[in-house]
Amino acid sequence: MGNPHVLVVPYPAEGHIIPLLELSKRLVKQGFSVTFVSTEHVHQKVKDLITKSTNDNDSESEVHVAVVEDGLSFEDRKRPGKLSESVLRVMPGKVDELVDHINGDNQTVVISCLVADQSLGWALDMAERRGIKRAAFCPAAAAMLAQAFSIPKLIDEGIINKDGTLTKKQMMIKLSPEMPGMNTSNLVWASLGNADMQRNVFQLMLKNYTSVKKTDWLLCNSTYDLEPAAFNLLAPQALPIGPLLSTNSSTTATTKNCLKWLDQFPPKSVIYIAFGSSTALDPTQFMELASGLELSNRPFLWVVRRTHNMYSENFPEGYIDGFLDRVLASNYKGIVVEWAPQQEVLRHPSVGCFVSHCGWNSTVEGVSSGVPFLCWPNCFADQFVNQSYVCEVWGVGLGLERDENGVVSREEIRRKVERVMGDEEMIGKALELKEMAHHCVKEGGTSANNFKAFVGWIKS
Numbered sequence: 001m002g003n004p005h006v007l008v009v010p011y012p013a014e015g016h017i018i019p020l021l022e023l024s025k026r027l028v029k030q031g032f033s034v035t036f037v038s039t040e041h042v043h044q045k046v047k048d049l050i051t052k053s054t055n056d057n058d059s060e061s062e063v064h065v066a067v068v069e070d071g072l073s074f075e076d077r078k079r080p081g082k083l084s085e086s087v088l089r090v091m092p093g094k095v096d097e098l099v100d101h102i103n104g105d106n107q108t109v110v111i112s113c114l115v116a117d118q119s120l121g122w123a124l125d126m127a128e129r130r131g132i133k134r135a136a137f138c139p140a141a142a143a144m145l146a147q148a149f150s151i152p153k154l155i156d157e158g159i160i161n162k163d164g165t166l167t168k169k170q171m172m173i174k175l176s177p178e179m180p181g182m183n184t185s186n187l188v189w190a191s192l193g194n195a196d197m198q199r200n201v202f203q204l205m206l207k208n209y210t211s212v213k214k215t216d217w218l219l220c221n222s223t224y225d226l227e228p229a230a231f232n233l234l235a236p237q238a239l240p241i242g243p244l245l246s247t248n249s250s251t252t253a254t255t256k257n258c259l260k261w262l263d264q265f266p267p268k269s270v271i272y273i274a275f276g277s278s279t280a281l282d283p284t285q286f287m288e289l290a291s292g293l294e295l296s297n298r299p300f301l302w303v304v305r306r307t308h309n310m311y312s313e314n315f316p317e318g319y320i321d322g323f324l325d326r327v328l329a330s331n332y333k334g335i336v337v338e339w340a341p342q343q344e345v346l347r348h349p350s351v352g353c354f355v356s357h358c359g360w361n362s363t364v365e366g367v368s369s370g371v372p373f374l375c376w377p378n379c380f381a382d383q384f385v386n387q388s389y390v391c392e393v394w395g396v397g398l399g400l401e402r403d404e405n406g407v408v409s410r411e412e413i414r415r416k417v418e419r420v421m422g423d424e425e426m427i428g429k430a431l432e433l434k435e436m437a438h439h440c441v442k443e444g445g446t447s448a449n450n451f452k453a454f455v456g457w458i459k460s
């Protein structure tokens with residue numbers, strides 16, 4: 001008999017794939033054979049990452065990647081709405097076929113456990129139907145799960161109607177007295193698209209929540225210390241196993257170039273700017289940020305996804321190149337890259353400030369590296385909750401205020417960069433949080449213990 005087999009099904013987007021790949025690698029180290037589902041959509045985007053992950057020297061065997069069709073055309077792949085539609089319409093059938101394929105001709109159950117992103121309730125239901133053990137994985141803050149689990153309470157208290165519509169917009173609520181306040185307009189479903197879309201997302205969340213609630217395990221890329229109140233609300237089901245970070249250094253040319261470039265600067269002097277995998281700035285905001293960095297007169301490493309559809313659609317031809325030419329011609333030092341080895345960049349001693357959109361992975365990576373934040377949430381609703389954690393709960397960052405036109409001005413950026421990089425108390429707290437995060441995953445740490453228990457359960 002071979003190793004016990006785990007099928008890992010991520011939502012096909014970088015922010016979801018990165019932590020689940022880390023979890024897969026850890027399972028491989030525990031003697032499991034892991035099949036990681038990738039779609040055509042994401043496989044193109046994160047091929048390097050998957051290759052890097054499967055080639056890690058310390059993995060005793062491989063994470064096997066199974067690419068399933070997503071039914072999307074090249075044009076469709078540029079539209080996030082089409083992606084979520086294909087995840088519901090095409091992916092379930094393809095994953096079902098994959099399980100049949102793994103089970104082979106006599107259809108014996110080969111898979112010991114299915115681990116699926118908590119947003120893929122259909123995958124958890126399929127595992128239940130087929131009698132496969134299952135676990136849900138949350139790549140976002142536990143506070144976001146707490147939000148979903150609190151839907152019945154929000155309805156009871158008249159904060160939302162049964163279809164999820166807000167009874168009052170822009171109202172501050174707390175899911176528990178110890179949790180950071182949330183603006184009702186930033187509730188996940190309430191912050192997306194038009195009323196129809198909001199109702200659909202709400203229904204989907206309710207459906208997923210029902211599937212997730214039934215799983216034996218609900219694993220989170222977080223720690224008790226970062227989110228004690230959220231874990232209290234979710235007890236006993238949700239368990240933190242984070243932070244799930246890569247311990248390997250990649251050897252790609254981009255990584256080497258970025259790290260070599262950082263080597264030339266003194267400790268904590270460089271600003272790192274990155275907005276995750278899908279956030280884009282419009283030309284006005286891009287220019288304000290560029291000018292703010294120039295005014296700050298500090299070295300910077302900025303991720304600008306030039307080939308990203310939103311950037312290329314909104315920016316006039318040559319616009320970003322013009323900026324780069326000015327950077328090179330001026331006497332301040334900065335580099336712009338399409339995709340940085342973020343975890344390694346954040347771990348580099350020269351980095352002293354992380355200008356971030358506060359995606360949960362970026363938040364956890366920044367915290368684990370002891371780098372203070374300048375928070376710029378602007379895409380999905382969870383980023384505002386993460387900003388509250390960073391600024392109000394943990395005290396390791398500052399938010400950026402928008403002016404009357406909704407723009408974060410160059411002067412605001414310059415001022416806040418100065419404050420973040422000069423605030424010794426904040427820097428001290430960031431280092432304490434880093435220690436705490438590392439402690440959780442060490443032998444005997446809370447996350448390490450939870451992971452060990454999970455592994456024991458699959459093998460049992």
Ligand SMILES: O=c1ccn([C@@H]2O[C@H](COP(=O)(O)OP(=O)(O)O[C@H]3O[C@H](CO)[C@@H](O)[C@H](O)[C@H]3O)[C@@H](O)[C@H]2O)c(=O)[nH]1
Pocket residue numbers: 014015016018139140141274275276277278279303338339340341342343358359360361362363365379380381382383
């Ligand atoms: O140049 C880059 C830019 C990003 N990353 C990595 O990409 C991931 C980005 O993840 P995250 O910070 O969570 O941002 P998003 O990609 O925007 O993630 C989506 O998914 C997250 C988890 O559910 C949510 O918290 C976010 O709001 C949502 O936008 C991180 O691991 C980064 O290290 C790189 O390695 N290099």
